[in-house]
Each structure stands twice: as structure tokens, then as C-alpha cells.
Amino acid sequence: MDFSGLSEHSLEACRARETLDRVAEKWTVMVIALLGDRTKRFGELKRECVGISQRMLTVTLRGLERDGLVVRTVYPEIPPRVEYTLTKLGRTMLEALEPIIVWTESHGDEIDAARAAYDHRTSPEE
Amino acid sequence: MDFSGLSEHSLEACRARETLDRVAEKWTVMVIALLGDRTKRFGELKRECVGISQRMLTVTLRGLERDGLVVRTVYPEIPPRVEYTLTKLGRTMLEALEPIIVWTESHGDEIDAARAAYDHRTSPEE
DNA sequence: CAGGATCCCTGCCGATACTG
DNA sequence: CAGTATCGGCAGGGATCCTG
Numbered sequence: 001m002d003f004s005g006l007s008e009h010s011l012e013a014c015r016a017r018e019t020l021d022r023v024a025e026k027w028t029v030m031v032i033a034l035l036g037d038r039t040k041r042f043g044e045l046k047r048e049c050v051g052i053s054q055r056m057l058t059v060t061l062r063g064l065e066r067d068g069l070v071v072r073t074v075y076p077e078i079p080p081r082v083e084y085t086l087t088k089l090g091r092t093m094l095e096a097l098e099p100i101i102v103w104t105e106s107h108g109d110e111i112d113a114a115r116a117a118y119d120h121r122t123s124p125e126e
Numbered sequence: 127m128d129f130s131g132l133s134e135h136s137l138e139a140c141r142a143r144e145t146l147d148r149v150a151e152k153w154t155v156m157v158i159a160l161l162g163d164r165t166k167r168f169g170e171l172k173r174e175c176v177g178i179s180q181r182m183l184t185v186t187l188r189g190l191e192r193d194g195l196v197v198r199t200v201y202p203e204i205p206p207r208v209e210y211t212l213t214k215l216g217r218t219m220l221e222a223l224e225p226i227i228v229w230t231e232s233h234g235d236e237i238d239a240a241r242a243a244y245d246h247r248t249s250p251e252e
Numbered sequence: 253c254a255g256g257a258t259c260c261c262t263g264c265c266g267a268t269a270c271t272g
Numbered sequence: 273c274a275g276t277a278t279c280g281g282c283a284g285g286g287a288t289c290c291t292g
Contacts, residue, residue: 017156019230019237024150026265030143042274053266058275068240079273080272089236096229103222104145110215111145114194152285168254179286184255205253206292 022067027052027060029097032086035070036094039085069093148193153178153186155223158212161196162220165211195219 022028027049034040034048046057061084064070069090075081086094148154153175160166160174172183187210190196195216201207212220 017152019234020155020226021152022237023226023230024146024152026143026147026150029146046274054275055267055277056265059265066241066244067237068244069237074274077273078272080275082274089233089240092233093226093229096225099222099225100146100149100219103219104149107215107218108145111148111193111195114215115192118192118194172254180255181257181287182285185285200254203253204292206255208254 022063023097025060025063027056028064029101031057031060031064032069032090032094032097033101035084035086035090039083042082042084045084064090148189149223151186151189153182154190155227157183157186157190158195158216158220158223159227161210161212161216165209168208168210171210190216 030049030052031045034045040048042057042061045061046052046054049057052060061070061072065072068087071085071087073083073085075083156175156178157171160171166174168183168187171187172178172180175183178186187196187198191198194213197211197213199209199211201209
């Protein structure tokens with residue numbers, strides 16, 4: 001594992017953080033993961049992204065489209081139908097995301113435990 | 127690659143997102159990566175995290191300590207010396223982070239290009 | 253040196269209402 | 273159905289000043 005690019009060159013690091021901001025955008029990872037299955041419609045994503053607002057789904061999808069991670073296809077029908085699909089770039093990103101997604105799923109408990117222990121140490125009262 | 131856990135169970139997905147929020151915290155990834163080299167002092171991290179404020183470095187490190195990803199060691203000297211080290215859990219997280227860090231470094235240009243093309247399509251004026 | 257405490261402002265994001 | 277537009281709260285985070 002070589003992180004010299006990150007730790008030695010601040011420019012590289014800044015660049016990485018810049019791109020990571022996109023990953024960090026609250027709903028990005030979930031939307032990308034949901035589209036990993038297959039092409040989906042707007043309403044479908046909205047249903048599966050529990051808790052997301054209509055506005056944020058739109059904003060997130062626009063951002064992903066802008067970054068070339070997702071393609072948006074509009075079918076001129078009534079009622080309208082819009083489908084979203086991962087691009088090739090989007091799929092490589094999902095692959096790169098997989099380890100950290102798996103990590104969060106398998107280490108969530110450890111973090112909760114560490115957090116509880118920390119909170120108990122710092123404020124044992126109550 | 128199986129993301130059925132993410133796409134089929136919204137609870138799992140929520141859980142993952144919750145943990146990912148921590149990863150998303152503006153400086154988390156950079157600090158973790160910088161500590162990947164070796165144990166470092168507060169001032170050292172501050173110098174290497176170009177652009178971070180003193181406050182945010184403190185806040186970030188406290189969060190990481192709380193989550194059991196980093197250990198904080200205070201040496202009772204004058205002037206004070208405080209060192210930060212990745213825990214075992216922290217190192218596994220860094221490993222899981224590596225692919226996406228590498229991805230951002232190697233696909234930054236593609237994203238920039240896609241973005242420029244998108245912006246040109248939607249607002250060609252100027 | 254390594255922070256704690258304050259002030260303050262920006263922009264993220266949710267809620268709501270409206271449209272092709 | 274799949275958006276756009278608008279308003280508003282509030283928390284993330286920067287700048288600054290102070291301390292053991």
C-alpha cells in the first residue's frame with residue numbers, strides 16, 4: 001500500500017479531496033450503489049433511497065450526470081419516463097467504492113462500541 | 127460484485143450511509159491517509175493538511191478518536207506533545223479506502239472533462 | 253505546542269407549492 | 273411522473289483570540 005502520493009504531495013491530496021467531496025455528497029454513494037443493479041427510473045430511485053427528498057435526488061442525479069458517472073435518458077411519453085444508468089466511468093467508481101461500503105457494513109458495530117466507550121469515559125454521569 | 131445488501135435492504139443502506147458520513151467529513155480521509163505513514167504530532171498534521179484550520183483538525187481528530195480509529199497520546203512535557211496513531215480498526219479502514227483514493231487520483235481528469243462538456247452543452251454562451 | 257471558546261456566515265438540505 | 277422554484281433553518285466550518 002503506497003500513500004506517498006497523498007502524504008507527500010499536498011497538491012495530489014487536495015485533488016483527491018476535491019473528487020472525494022463528490023463521493024461525500026450525502027446521497028452519492030447510495031444512488032451509485034442502487035444503479036449498480038441496473039438502469040432505474042426516477043421514481044424507483046426515490047422509493048429505494050429511503051429518506052431522500054425529491055429535490056436532493058434531482059440535485060444528486062444532475063451532479064452525477066455532469067461528472068459523467070450517470071446517463072440520463074428521457075422518453076418523450078405521457079406521463080414522462082426518465083431512466084438513469086451508470087456509465088462505464090460510473091461502474092469503475094462503484095467498484096472502487098465496494099471495499100469501503102463493505103467495510104462500513106462489517107465494522108459499524110465496532111464503531112458504535114468505541115463511541116459508546118468514549119462517551120462513557122468522558123461523561124460517565126447519567 | 128454483490129450489492130444486494132445495499133439495494134435490497136434499505137436498513138443496511140442507511141447503516142452504510144451513516145458510517146459513510148464519517149468518511150465524508152471533509153478532512154477525515156486526508157487525516158487517516160496522513161497517519162497511514164506513521165504516528166504523527168498535531169503540528170505535523172496541521173502542516174501537512176494544507177488548508178485545514180486548527181479548529182477543524184482538532185474536531186476531526188476527536189471524532190476519529192471517539193470512533194476508535196485513532197489513538198491520542200499525551201506526553202506530560204513542556205511544551206506539550208501529543209501524538210496520534212491509527213488503531214488496528216483505523217488501518218483496516220485505510221485499506222478499504224485505498225481503492226477509491228486511487229480512483230479519484232486516476233480519474234480526476236475524466237471527471238473534469240465530462241464536467242466541462244456538460245457545462246458547454248447546457249450553457250454554451252460566454 | 254496543542255488546544256478551548258466565541259463569533260459569525262455560508263450553503264446544504266428539507267418542506268412546500270407549482271408545472272409540462 | 274418527473275421535475276422546477278422558492279423559502280428558511282441550522283449546522284459545518286473559518287477566523288480570531290485566549291490558556292495550561
